[in-house]
Amino acid sequence: MRHSRFALAGALTVAGALILSGCSSSPSAGTTDAxxxxxxxxxxxxxxxxxxxxxxxxxxxxxxxxxxxxxxxxxxxxxxxxxxxxxxxxxxxxxxxxxxxxxxxxxxxxxxxxxxxxxxxxxxxxxxxxxxxxxxxxxxxxxxxxxxxxxxxxxTRVLISNQKALSAAGMTAPPATFDEMRAMASKLSGTGVSAFADSGLNAWNVMPWIWSAGGDITNADFTKSTGYLDSDKSVAGIQLLVDLYKEGAIPNLITGNTGATSTSDGLPSGSYATVLDGPWMKAIWQGQYPDFAPVYSPVPAGAGGSISVVxxxxxxxxxxxxxxxxxxxxxxxxxxxxxxxxxxxxxxxxxxxxxxxxxxxxxxxxxxxxxxxETARARLPIPQASQVDTILNTELVPAFTGSVTVKDALTSAAKQIDVLLAAKK
Amino acid sequence: MVVLNERRGAAPAAPRRPAASPDRRRSRRRRGWLTPYLFMLPGVALFGVFILFPIVQALQMSLYDWNILRGAASDFIGLDNYVRAFTDDRFWLSLSNSGIYMVLTVPPQIVLGLAVAMLLRSKAPAQPLFRVLFYLPVVTSWVVVSLLFKYLFADQGLVNFALGDVLHITAGDTSWLSGRWTGLLAICALGVWKGVGWSMMIFLAALQGVPQSLEEAASMDGANWWQRFRVVTLPAIWPAMLFVIVMLVIGGFNVFTSVLLMTAGGPGGQTEVLLTYMYQQAFSNLDFGYGSALAVILTVIVFIISAVQLRVFRDRGES
Incomplete structure (x- = not known):
C-alpha cells in the first residue's frame, strides 16, 4: 500500500515535470536560432x-x-x-x-x-x-x-458588355463615354434590356462614375467632403445613373432590391447590356455560361476621363x-x-x-x-470606410426613387462624411 | 475552496460521535445551512460565467469608446453612447421596424397556432403526420428558410408568379424586397410561417389539460362551438396563452437572421431592425461601445414589456 503510494507520487512528479518542461519550451522558439x-x-x-x-x-x-x-x-x-x-x-x-x-x-x-x-x-x-x-x-x-x-x-472594375445586347442597340463597340451610354439606353428603351446594372450604391459602385465625371469624394488629404462630393462634377456622375434609372434603363438592383436578377446572371442572359465588374467574373461565367463571350472595355469616360476603383x-x-x-x-x-x-x-x-x-x-x-x-483610384483609406458606404446608400436611394435631388442627397452625404473625417484623427 | 476542504475533513467524523459538544453542533448547523448553496454552485457558476459576466461586460463596454484589442485602453465616455442612440435616426427607424415586425407576427402566430392546435386535437389517422409537418418549419435552419423566402419573394419568384400569372391579383412585377413595407411584409411572412408550429405545440399540450367533462357539461347546457371555446377552452389554456404571448413578443424583438439574409437591411437601411443595426455597429464598424449600448437598450425594452405583460395578463387571468 505504502509502496504504491510512493510509486503514484513519483509518477505524478515525473508527469508534472514533463508538462512543465513542455510548457516552458515554447517561448524559446522566439530566439534567433530556433x-x-x-x-x-x-x-x-x-x-x-x-x-x-x-x-x-x-x-x-x-x-x-x-x-x-x-x-x-x-x-x-x-x-x-x-x-x-x-x-x-x-x-x-x-x-x-x-x-x-x-x-x-x-x-x-x-x-x-x-x-x-x-x-x-x-x-x-x-x-x-x-x-x-x-x-x-x-x-x-x-x-x-x-x-x-x-x-x-x-x-478593378471595367465595363463588361453582352455583344448581343450591344447589337440590339445598333452598336458595334461598347459605350466609351457618358453620352454614348445615354444614347445606348434610349435605343434599348422598350426592348426589355437594361442598358446598365449594378448591385448597390457603395463607394465601390458609385465612385467610378463620380471620378470619371471629374468629381471626388474628398479633398486630396481626406479632410473635407463638402465642396467635393456635392460639386457639380460629382453630381453629374450620379445624375447619369439617376436619369437612366428613371428611364427604366437601370434596374432597381442598384437601390438594394435583393430580389432582382444579379449582374452575374443578367449580363450573360442578355437582360443587362453592360455591368461594371472585376477579373474574377471570367472564371465564374466559364463555368455557368460557357457560351457567353464577355466584351471588356474601359469605364465610360466623362469630363474627368475613364477612372475606376481599386x-x-x-x-x-x-x-x-x-x-x-x-x-x-x-x-x-x-x-x-x-x-x-x-x-x-x-x-x-x-x-x-x-x-x-x-x-x-x-x-x-x-x-x-x-x-x-494605371489610373484607377482607391476608396477613402479611413477606418470608417464602412460607415461611408452606409451614408452613400442611405442618402442616394431617395435620389434614385425621386424624393430628393442628387445635389441635395450628395450635400447631405458630404456633411456626414465631414463629421467622420473630423473624428478620424 | 476552504469550505470544501473543511467539509471533506469533517464529514466522516460526524456519524461516529453522536454526542457532540454544543460547539460542534452549532458548526454542523452552519454547515447544513451551506449545503443547498453548495449544490447550487455548479449551476450558478455556469450562469455567472456564460450569462451574467457577458451581460455585465456589455454594460461596461456601453459606457466606453471600446477598443477591442486585448490589453488596450478604452476611453470612459459615460452615457454618450446612449445619448447618441436617442439622437440617431437610424436607431429609431430600426427600433420601429423591430416593433412593426413584433406587431405583425405575434397575433397571426397566436391565432393560427391556436386554430391549428384545435384542428389537430381531434383524433384522426393522419394527425401525427400533420403535427410533424406543422412543426417542421420550427426545426429547420433560419439560414435555409431565409434564403428560400428570398427566392420566393424575388422579382421572378413564385409569389409574383402566383399573384400575377395564376391569380391575376397583381401584374406580377412587384419588387417585394425593394421597399420598406413590402420588404417587412415578406420578412414577417417568413416569421409567421416558421413560428406557427411552435405556438401550435404549446397550445396542443395545454388543450390536453382541458377537462372533457366541462366541455360536455357546456354542450348539455346548449352552448354552441364558439361559446364553449370562449368560456371553457380559452380560460383553461390561459396560462399557456400568457407564456406564448410573452415568448413571442421577446422573439419578435430579437428578429435578426431573416432580415440580414433577405434584405440586409436595405434598401438604404429602410428594413434595418435593431439587432442588424447592432451587428453592423459592432462587427462592421467595430464600434463595440455603441453596439453594446444598443444591446442594453433592447434588453431594457424587452424586460419592461415582458414585466408589463405579465402584470396585466396575470390580473386579467385572475379576474
Whole structure:
C-alpha cells in the first residue's frame, strides 16, 4: 500500500515535470536560432476555389521555405465573410496570426486599432517595394500618413458588355463615354434590356462614375467632403445613373432590391447590356455560361476621363507577431515575380506594373484591367470606410426613387462624411 | 475552496460521535445551512460565467469608446453612447421596424397556432403526420428558410408568379424586397410561417389539460362551438396563452437572421431592425461601445414589456 503510494507520487512528479518542461519550451522558439513557424491567414480558397490554395501551398510556400531555411509558413484558409469577424475576436482574445491577407478596405480600420504593424520605418526595404506597385493600390494600405501593409493582389472594375445586347442597340463597340451610354439606353428603351446594372450604391459602385465625371469624394488629404462630393462634377456622375434609372434603363438592383436578377446572371442572359465588374467574373461565367463571350472595355469616360476603383487584398503583419523579421521576409517574397505571376496564373492580378506584360501573356483578358489600373483610384483609406458606404446608400436611394435631388442627397452625404473625417484623427 | 476542504475533513467524523459538544453542533448547523448553496454552485457558476459576466461586460463596454484589442485602453465616455442612440435616426427607424415586425407576427402566430392546435386535437389517422409537418418549419435552419423566402419573394419568384400569372391579383412585377413595407411584409411572412408550429405545440399540450367533462357539461347546457371555446377552452389554456404571448413578443424583438439574409437591411437601411443595426455597429464598424449600448437598450425594452405583460395578463387571468 505504502509502496504504491510512493510509486503514484513519483509518477505524478515525473508527469508534472514533463508538462512543465513542455510548457516552458515554447517561448524559446522566439530566439534567433530556433526554427520559426509563421501563421498566415487568408481567403485564397474562398468559394471552394482550390486553384489558388494549391499554387500557394504546393509551389509558393515551399519555394519560400527552401530559400529561407528555418522558417516554415502555416497557411490557414478562412471563409471570406468570416475573416473580419475572426480578426476582430482574435484581436480581443490576443490570438492573432503573424501574417494576414487582408481586404484592402479593412487595413485602415485595424491599423487604427493597433492590430496591424506599421511597415514604413520598420520593415527593411519597404521604400523600394512600395514604389514598385500601382500608386492607387499603395494608398489602400495607408492610414494617418503611414503604411500598414503592401498590396498583394489587385483588381478593378471595367465595363463588361453582352455583344448581343450591344447589337440590339445598333452598336458595334461598347459605350466609351457618358453620352454614348445615354444614347445606348434610349435605343434599348422598350426592348426589355437594361442598358446598365449594378448591385448597390457603395463607394465601390458609385465612385467610378463620380471620378470619371471629374468629381471626388474628398479633398486630396481626406479632410473635407463638402465642396467635393456635392460639386457639380460629382453630381453629374450620379445624375447619369439617376436619369437612366428613371428611364427604366437601370434596374432597381442598384437601390438594394435583393430580389432582382444579379449582374452575374443578367449580363450573360442578355437582360443587362453592360455591368461594371472585376477579373474574377471570367472564371465564374466559364463555368455557368460557357457560351457567353464577355466584351471588356474601359469605364465610360466623362469630363474627368475613364477612372475606376481599386480593389484587392494586402499582405499585413500583425502587431502581435513574435517573428517580425521572418514575417518581413515573407512580405518581401509576396512582391517577387514568382509569387506575383504564380498567382496571376490563377486569376489574381499583379500589383506591379512591371509584370503587366507577362501577365497579359498568361491571360489576355487581364489587359483591359491592367490598363484601367494605371489610373484607377482607391476608396477613402479611413477606418470608417464602412460607415461611408452606409451614408452613400442611405442618402442616394431617395435620389434614385425621386424624393430628393442628387445635389441635395450628395450635400447631405458630404456633411456626414465631414463629421467622420473630423473624428478620424 | 476552504469550505470544501473543511467539509471533506469533517464529514466522516460526524456519524461516529453522536454526542457532540454544543460547539460542534452549532458548526454542523452552519454547515447544513451551506449545503443547498453548495449544490447550487455548479449551476450558478455556469450562469455567472456564460450569462451574467457577458451581460455585465456589455454594460461596461456601453459606457466606453471600446477598443477591442486585448490589453488596450478604452476611453470612459459615460452615457454618450446612449445619448447618441436617442439622437440617431437610424436607431429609431430600426427600433420601429423591430416593433412593426413584433406587431405583425405575434397575433397571426397566436391565432393560427391556436386554430391549428384545435384542428389537430381531434383524433384522426393522419394527425401525427400533420403535427410533424406543422412543426417542421420550427426545426429547420433560419439560414435555409431565409434564403428560400428570398427566392420566393424575388422579382421572378413564385409569389409574383402566383399573384400575377395564376391569380391575376397583381401584374406580377412587384419588387417585394425593394421597399420598406413590402420588404417587412415578406420578412414577417417568413416569421409567421416558421413560428406557427411552435405556438401550435404549446397550445396542443395545454388543450390536453382541458377537462372533457366541462366541455360536455357546456354542450348539455346548449352552448354552441364558439361559446364553449370562449368560456371553457380559452380560460383553461390561459396560462399557456400568457407564456406564448410573452415568448413571442421577446422573439419578435430579437428578429435578426431573416432580415440580414433577405434584405440586409436595405434598401438604404429602410428594413434595418435593431439587432442588424447592432451587428453592423459592432462587427462592421467595430464600434463595440455603441453596439453594446444598443444591446442594453433592447434588453431594457424587452424586460419592461415582458414585466408589463405579465402584470396585466396575470390580473386579467385572475379576474
Amino acid at each position: 526554427p520559426v513557424t509563421l501563421t498566415f491567414w487568408g481567403t485564397y480558397g474562398n468559394g471552394g476555389n482550390s486553384a489558388q490554395t494549391t499554387v500557394l501551398e504546393n509551389e509558393l510556400i515551399p519555394a519560400f521555405e527552401k530559400a529561407n531555411p528555418g522558417i516554415t509558413v502555416d497557411y490557414v484558409d478562412m471563409p471570406y465573410d468570416g475573416l473580419k469577424q475572426k480578426l476582430t475576436t482574435s484581436a480581443a482574445g490576443g490570438e492573432l496570426p503573424d501574417l494576414v491577407r487582408s481586404d484592402i478596405g479593412w487595413v485602415a480600420q485595424f491599423a487604427q486599432l493597433g492590430v496591424f504593424k506599421q511597415l514604413d520605418g520598420t520593415m527593411p526595404g519597404f521604400e523600394d517595394l512600395s514604389k514598385a506597385v500601382y500608386p492607387g493600390t499603395l494608398v489602400t494600405t495607408s492610414w494617418n500618413g503611414h503604411y500598414y501593409g503592401l498590396p498583394l493582389d489587385t483588381n 480593389g484587392g487584398e494586402s499582405i499585413v503583419v500583425s502587431e502581435a507577431t513574435q517573428h517580425a523579421d521572418a514575417a518581413y521576409k515573407f512580405v518581401e517574397f509576396t512582391q517577387s515575380e514568382d509569387y506575383q505571376l504564380g498567382m496571376a496564373g490563377t486569376g489574381q492580378m499583379t500589383v506591379k506594373p512591371e509584370f503587366a506584360d507577362k501577365q497579359a501573356a498568361i491571360d489576355p483578358s487581364f489587359k483591359t484591367f491592367s490598363t484601367q489600373l
